[in-house]
């Protein structure tokens with residue numbers, strides 16, 4: 377039992393490294409969506425997610441990161457994929473890769489419309505999301521319940537991740553991709569982990585996800601209509617422009633950067649904006665998915 381408990385702690389610690397926004401952020405996004413979906417969607421979610429809800433499933437893709445993968449369709453030479461494969465995915469063919477939780481934009485902040493450049497794999501959660509949403513629209517009622525829950529949780533989760541600044545990869549302008557350390561006062565941390573999890577402790581001591589959800593959910597109906605305009609790819613470009621200041625801190629070649637202790641405060645408005653926008657857009661996506669479902 378003890379060993380099992382330790383294993384669970386180990387799994388949680390791995391998944392914490394992977395998760396954009398971590399459970400607090402993902403749950404807050406799902407809560408905002410829950411507060412804005414139509415009553416029809418609410419009913420349908422109750423029916424199809426028996427015994428659970430979108431807040432609870434919002435972090436599943438982090439928990440099951442290495443179990444849930446899909447065929448990326450070619451022998452991939454991206455070193456990052458290969459490195460991970462060696463340690464985590466020995467049993468799998470080289471064509472398999474966990475669902476991507478991040479996406480890549482070009483120098484004009486436009487989302488790549490493919491996930492392969494020559495032999496190099498380009499992370500593209502937006503294309504994955506596009507596919508998942510279409511698949512759910514077409515097959516939701518006939519899918520097996522496990523697959524349906526998995527795909528719904530991927531949609532809920534990836535809409536959250538696409539709004540997390542460090543899950544946007546700017547190629548070619550910021551090749552470090554958030555892999556550097558920062559100091560805030562005396563505390564050293566990775567900037568990715570700051571945005572994944574530590575930010576919530578800086579922004580609201582002792583708060584839980586519902587506190588963040590109600591703090592972020594401040595837009596008027598007219599503002600919400602503006603935020604949900606366009607499609608996934610438009611939203612991803614808007615996010616990339618909005619999140620760039622969180623990346624573009626100082627000299628891009630340095631591995632360690634000292635940020636003043638005001639950094640979390642200067643990012644507060646961006647963090648709340650991203651939570652809020654993710655929640656409204658997720659509500660829109662779920663309403664669209666269930667619009668045709670009987």
Ligand SMILES: [Zn+2]
Pocket residue numbers: 394395396437438477533537
């Ligand atoms: Zn994630």
